[in-house]
Amino acid sequence: MRLLAKTLEGLEEILGDELAAVGAQKIFIGKRAVEFEGDMMCVYKANLQCRCAIRILISIGRFTIHNENDLYRAVQSISWDQYLGKDETLAVDATVNSDYFNHSKFVAYKTKDAIVDQFRDKFGSRPDVDLDDPKLRVNIHIRDRYLSVSLDSSGDSLHRRGYRARAGEAPISEVLAAGIVKLSGWDKNTTLLDPMCGSGTILIEAAKIALGVPSFTADRKFGFEQWNNFKPSLWGKIKEYAYKTDVTELPLIQGVDMDRRTLEIAKENVDIANLTGKIKFHEENFETYEPPAAPGFIISNPPYELRLRTGDIGALYKMMGDQYKQKYGGWQAWIISSNRDALKQVGLRTSRKIILFNGPLECRLQKYEMYAGTRKKAKLNKD
Ligand SMILES: C[S@@+](CC[C@H](N)C(=O)[O-])C[C@H]1O[C@@H](n2cnc3c(N)ncnc32)[C@H](O)[C@@H]1O
Structure with a gap:
């Protein structure tokens, strides 16, 4: 699979090393992001073990688009029922850096429409939007005319480790x-x-x-744990191994x-x-x-x-x-x-x-x- 890890500016190289350590292949360092290839095991490990990643995205479609109709058609060309049931929930995040599209909120809205319309046409009913805890988080990235549609495997941003009880004054990420x-x-x-x-x-x-x-508390939940293809036994093994330490002092x-x-x-x-x-x-x-x-x-x-x-x-x-x-x-x-x-x-x-x-x-x-x-x-x- 073609994958993308988002990060903060200045941490790309370190994230590249972290990804290599969890088995990522064909690593390409970008700006605030690192592209790589890997399988589902790599996705699980990257989420759990790459401390400098903010999100791990799985690319499911790349398109060239010029206007909102192209966007709608491109999103509809993906069969969404392989990822989501009609009675389940979704959220769409969009980042836009393009002369063709100005408003990321509008792009997210249009994408959501394309997905739910596909369900309505096929099944007569549609998934609901849940911005906080959706079953599927879809990520849209538009740069110039290039649209990338991805599934967000992390769910919550990975800076949320699960240990921050209350924030102090100006806590660092x-x-x-x-x-x-x-x-x-x-x-x-x-x-x-x-x-x-x-x-x-x-x-x-x-x-x-x-x-x-891992920096996470053991009960921290990730987006992929809600997916249809989730493999609890593989995930269990990865976690068990990751949380073991030989360091005694x-x-x-x-x-x-x-x-x-x-x-x-x-x-x-x-x-x-x-x-x-x-x-x-x-x-x-x-x-x-x-x-x-x-x-x-x-x-x-x-x-x-x-x-x-x-x-x-x-x-x-x-x-x-x-x-x-x-x-x-x-x-x-x-x-x-x-x-x-x-x-x-x-x-x-x-x-x-x-x-x-x-x-x-x-x-x-x-x-x-x-x-x-x-x-x-x-x-x-x-x-
Ligand atoms: C930006 S905050 C540090 C945030 C921290 N990195 C975190 O993640 O929560 C700066 C801290 O410096 C402390 N501080 C300011 N002046 C200090 C001083 N002279 N001696 C000790 N602590 C001081 C403040 O009380 C504050 O907690």
């Missing part, structure tokens, strides 16, 4: 958090610290990566935040994620926090904008840089932020910059390396 941990090159054995951890997303994804188990995975309420949410999330005791939390302002022993990795997603409570955003980033310089020799640090001016205040040499998107915000993921003993040497040179 789970997909982005996993991508950052992978991009950072964290080796899964060294201390990992998030000094502004909020609801703990980066740390939870990191712990799942280190354990080598994790390195110190430490979260720090000065907000007590957010830390309570983080602890709840960790429990739901089945990681109780595997991530440590500490309530303190990072400015006064005494770090664990070097070496270590710091990954942080600080506030991007000035809020009343955080005061001067530039001063916050300067404080982070000062802390790194003073107390974190032998560590490496990564910061993701959309605030370029604030990032300049960190005041350390950046050894890598990666552009990523946090929702609509263009961000930089920047790396800083604090060499052990640098300060001492610098002082000796001065003397």
Whole structure:
């Protein structure tokens, strides 16, 4: 089957590697998407194990179209009763990037009409629309004159891992958090610290990566589980194998935040994620926090904008840089932020910059390396 995995801009290459690891063939890296080929087993595994995927789509038709009548005819050329019963439910998602079609809602509406009209003509009754929990989620993508019709095997977006009890302040997407941990090159054995951890997303994804188990809670449901061709025994075996881990001990995975309420949410999330005791939390302002022993990795997603409570955003980033310089020799640090001016205040040499998107915000993921003993040497040179 021709398949497509959607992702966030900047994570395409990593997703390509994740797909190769679950047996995907003929991988082609696109923009915010990776095309590949695979069978149903590959679809099941890609959903469960590719942390940087947002959706896994199965292509069922590609057409060239010029207007809404072409769209209607193209959708009607597919026999929909092989995927859906007349008394079942569907939803249509559409993405449109074309001079021929302006409104994605209209395209979704027209597609839905073409499908339900086919049922009415054939069976005298039609499936209903259910936007929240449909039996079949149809995905329409139009670029210029090219229409791609796909079945969405994921159902809910794959960033919904099932462990987020309540959202803290500006939580980062789970997909982005996993991508950052992978991009950072964290080796899964060294201390990992998030000094502004909020609801703990980066740390939870990191712990799942280190354990080598899916990021999802075991009860998370996927779209394909409702399909007629669903193979529960194959799925059961894939899950059983995926959730097994040989890793008995994790390195110190430490979260720090000065907000007590957010830390309570983080602890709840960790429990739901089945990681109780595997991530440590500490309530303190990072400015006064005494770090664990070097070496270590710091990954942080600080506030991007000035809020009343955080005061001067530039001063916050300067404080982070000062802390790194003073107390974190032998560590490496990564910061993701959309605030370029604030990032300049960190005041350390950046050894890598990666552009990523946090929702609509263009961000930089920047790396800083604090060499052990640098300060001492610098002082000796001065003397
Ligand atoms: C953007 S949020 C982090 C969100 C987190 N990545 C998540 O997924 O939930 C930034 C966090 O930094 C914390 N924070 C801000 N200034 C801090 C400081 N000086 N020391 C410790 N935590 C701080 C805030 O309380 C907030 O939880």
